[in-house]
Structures are given as structure tokens and as C-alpha cells.
Amino acid sequence: MPVPTAPAAPITTAKLSVIEQSKRLAAYTAVDQHILPKHKVIGIGSGSTVPYVVERIVQQGEELNKGRVFVPTGFQSKELIVESKLSLGDVDQFPTIDVTIDGADEVDSELNCIKGGGACHLREKVLAEAAETFVLVADYRKNVQYLGTNFPGVPIEVVPFAYAKVLQNLHHRLGSPNATLRMAKAKAGPVVSDNGNFIIDAPFSLEAMKDPFTLMARIKMLTGVVEVGLFCHMAQAAYFGNQDGSVTVKSRLEGEVIEETISPA
Numbered sequence: 001m002p003v004p005t006a007p008a009a010p011i012t013t014a015k016l017s018v019i020e021q022s023k024r025l026a027a028y029t030a031v032d033q034h035i036l037p038k039h040k041v042i043g044i045g046s047g048s049t050v051p052y053v054v055e056r057i058v059q060q061g062e063e064l065n066k067g068r069v070f071v072p073t074g075f076q077s078k079e080l081i082v083e084s085k086l087s088l089g090d091v092d093q094f095p096t097i098d099v100t101i102d103g104a105d106e107v108d109s110e111l112n113c114i115k116g117g118g119a120c121h122l123r124e125k126v127l128a129e130a131a132e133t134f135v136l137v138a139d140y141r142k143n144v145q146y147l148g149t150n151f152p153g154v155p156i157e158v159v160p161f162a163y164a165k166v167l168q169n170l171h172h173r174l175g176s177p178n179a180t181l182r183m184a185k186a187k188a189g190p191v192v193s194d195n196g197n198f199i200i201d202a203p204f205s206l207e208a209m210k211d212p213f214t215l216m217a218r219i220k221m222l223t224g225v226v227e228v229g230l231f232c233h234m235a236q237a238a239y240f241g242n243q244d245g246s247v248t249v250k251s252r253l254e255g256e257v258i259e260e261t262i263s264p265a
């Protein structure tokens with residue numbers, strides 16, 4: 001069997017920073033390995049890595065794509081799908097998705113991840129859950145042993161009415177004294193999600209982050225919390241583009257997570 005190699009760098013690579021090249025490499029490799037001709041309903045995630053996913057899907061050609069429907073996780077991916085002239089669908093029409101590919105803020109050694117850096121994690125989790133196969137794509141900085149190594153907090157979507165109470169509970173009952181409401185950059189006031197909700201970013205101790213499922217369940221029990229940006233036991237594979245042009249792949253095989261590195265082409 002031929003040894004898999006990462007996709008060859010496209011001509012425009014020279015213009016991209018190393019991090020952008022790594023994102024593209026991860027996205028291209030994941031599409032090549034997971035978006036197959038038989039896949040007709042495809043979930044498209046959010047963030048800065050996902051445009052490369054769509055770019056690679058478009059490269060598969062009109063013939064394949066005309067028989068497919070693409071389901072977005074929010075405003076950004078909806079725009080991407082429409083601009084790329086792909087067919088748009090929604091998860092209420094397609095509650096079962098063949099493959100969803102999405103970015104991640106961090107992925108641990110068990111394929112758990114933090115998501116919600118772009119405040120889209122409610123819809124992202126619905127599309128992850130709807131997918132037969134859920135795949136993550138990211139640059140090398142997101143590949144960690146434990147969640148919270150580099151990414152500062154767990155994104156939590158809350159209904160606006162409850163945010164102060166949820167913050168108080170996080171500070172005093174759940175061990176996150178530095179949890180804060182995420183403020184908008186080019187607007188006065190808080191970030192408002194695509195669902196009209198607020199986002200809290202809650203940092204936790206490494207000890208708590210070592211058991212993300214328990215932490216996720218405890219946060220989700222707080223009244224007013226809509227969704228938590230901890231995705232546990234959901235991804236089948238994660239692709240990380242590396243600085244040297246290789247791609248590290250973590251994948252679940254018979255319950256075990258295995259890691260391999262694909263050399264540059």
C-alpha cells in the first residue's frame with residue numbers, strides 16, 4: 001500500500017504565513033481523506049481554517065458537488081457556502097449528516113476539544129452530533145495533551161437574562177474565579193451569538209480540564225447555560241498542519257486514539 005503523503009503545496013503558498021499554510025494543509029488532508037464521492041450531506045464548521053475546507057471541496061469539481069448539500073454552523077459558514085456556489089441546507093432538513101468538518105481551539109490526546117472561540121459552539125455541537133463522522137482541522141498550535149494548555153477559557157453560551165447568575169455560580173461554585181463575559185471588539189457591549197445569546201469565557205485549573213466531560217456536565221447543569229464549548233467523545237479524527245509541511249493525524253480506532261504523522265509530498 002502506498003505511504004500517504006500530505007497534499008502538495010499549491011502555487012500561492014509563498015504568500016501565506018506558516019500558520020495559514022498549516023491550516024490549509026490540515027484542511028486539505030482532512031477533505032481528501034473524509035469527503036468522499038458517496039458523501040452527499042456535509043456539515044461546514046466555523047473559523048479561519050474552514051475556508052480552506054470549502055476551497056478543497058470546491059476543487060473536487062462541480063460534477064461531485066452538484067449532488068451535495070452543505071449545512072453551515074453559522075453566519076460565516078453560510079456565507080462561505082453561498083459564495084462558493086454550493087447548495088445550502090439546514091440541519092432541520094438534514095438531521096443526519098454524512099461528515100462534518102470543523103475547526104477547534106484546542107484538541108487533547110483523547111480527541112476532546114475546546115470550541116467556541118468564534119461563539120458558534122451551540123450550532124457546531126448540533127452539527128457534530130448530527131454527523132456520522134466528525135472531523136477537526138487546525139494548525140499545530142492547537143494540538144495539546146490537556147485542554148486549557150494555551151487556550152484561555154471554556155466558552156459558555158448563556159441566555160442574556162441569566163448571565164450574571166451564571167457568572168456568580170462559575171466564580172463561587174464551579175472554581176472559575178476569573179470567568180468573564182466576552183465583550184465585542186467593534187461594538188459597545190457583549191458579543192452576541194448567532195442565536196442572540198451572550199458568551200462567558202471561563203478558565204479552569206488543569207486538574208479540572210483533565211476531566212473535560214465531568215466539567216462540561218457540571219457547567220451545563222447551571223440554569224441559563226445553553227451550551228458549553230467542551231466537545232467530549234465526539235470527534236473521530238483531528239488533523240493538524242505542521243510547520244515542516246507534515247500533517248499529524250489523531251484518530252479513534254476501536255476505542256483507542258492513535259497518532260500518526262504524514263510526511264510532506
Ligand SMILES: O=C(CO)[C@H](O)[C@H](O)COP(=O)(O)O
Pocket residue numbers: 045046047048049050102103104105114115116117118119120121124138
Ligand atoms: O469553534 C470555533 C468557532 O466557534 C472555531 O472552529 C474555532 O474557534 C477555531 O477557529 P480557527 O480555525 O480560526 O482557529
